[in-house]
Amino acid sequence: MEAKPQDPTENPNSETQSEDLPIAPFTSITLSLSTLLPTHFIFPPKTPHPTPKSLKIPNQISSLYNLTLTSPTPTKPFFKSKSTVSANPLQTPLSLNPRRPSDPSNAAAARRTSVVWFRNDLRVHDNESLSAANNESMSVLPVFCFDQRDYGKSKSGFDKTGPYRASFLIESVANLRKNLQARGSDLIVRIGKPETVITELVKAVGAEAVYAHREVSHDEVKGEERIERVLKDEGVEVKYHWGSTLYHVDDLPFKLEEMPTNYGGFREKVKGLKVRKVIEVVDQLRGLPAGGDVEVGEIPSLVDLGLNPTATMSQAKASGNACLVGGETEALERLQKFASECKSQPAKDGSNDSSVYGANFSCKISPWLAMGCLSPRSMFDELKKSASRTISAASNRKDGGDSGMNWLMYELLWRDFFRFITKKYSSAKQNNPAPVTACTSAV
Structure with a gap:
């Protein structure tokens, strides 16, 4: 008489033994993700399979430990994807959410939404904040x-912001919006405290980062400190x-807190320092975020800012000076005009080093530099490309001369000195700061 097969659950030694047992009619057992789902996702086969004689069942639970399930392709239904088998599921757990790659060049690694605070x-030219946000984000606000x-x-x-400067600023903001729109973006304009406005917009669009210039x-x-605390x-x-x-x-070849407090010392320290390349603007910027339903807002007038436009116009007529037009477009046109004047100016006394001062001994571009409609690097780069003479930086000359195009470098270095020295003392906490001197004799 043939012995009846013993139920493994009744044998305490079943964990270390295995037997050839007759089983239900299936040719094989396949481990798939459908085994992890409720039974209503599994459809019975339409055609019965031939019955095998026996099946070898794994006899150790540890063998199941060596199975792991890989996640299905996100574009396919979850219950239709079969898994592959690899080692150690605890080291490669199943994940249904896409993970951000560490490679920043991959589009999937970019931030979903970022805010650029102008x-x-x-x-839009030579703007590192705008360029970085555009390269690292899926959408930009x-x-x-x-x-x-x-x-x-x-x-x-006195007026904190006079009517002339306010008019120039309004025109510059309007021109910035126009240039952004021409590249597939736009400009959100608000009146209020930046720490409040930026925070509200960040929440509205779900932004992950805010880009800005120091x-x-x-x-x-x-x-900046208030913005950082809130965000x-x-x-x-x-x-x-x-x-x-x-x-x-x-x-800079020195730490900012160790910067010389006189222009002569600063100029000597930066001698031979190279100017970085200009950051080119792309023809097509990232679009605005789809969510949040953010309105772009209207550009304010002088009245909205609490200023009297009538008084502004009367003052301009009385002085006989036409108001300057703000904006990047105007700045680039003036820069090209100035470069053409430099190119056509004859050399003095037949030498190659002629003084370049432009109209009324000035290039007349300072207001656009102050408002950031034009960067100093763009100005210097354009003059290098446009002028027929070789632009040799004053800091690179052995004699330190300021003739010819070196005059422009001389003026831009003065501007750098004042901005760096202001940054040094506005960011450092010093009880007895050293006085700042021009030291023109060193020049």
């Missing part, structure tokens, strides 16, 4: 905020860049 960088604290009367009774004055640095509570990163000087702050 300040004194009202341009450009924002400019008219801070109410910058307008009205000061404690001394500034140097005391009030601007305090504004830190929201878990949003603030990424700063530098773009207001000819030389980059990271390229």
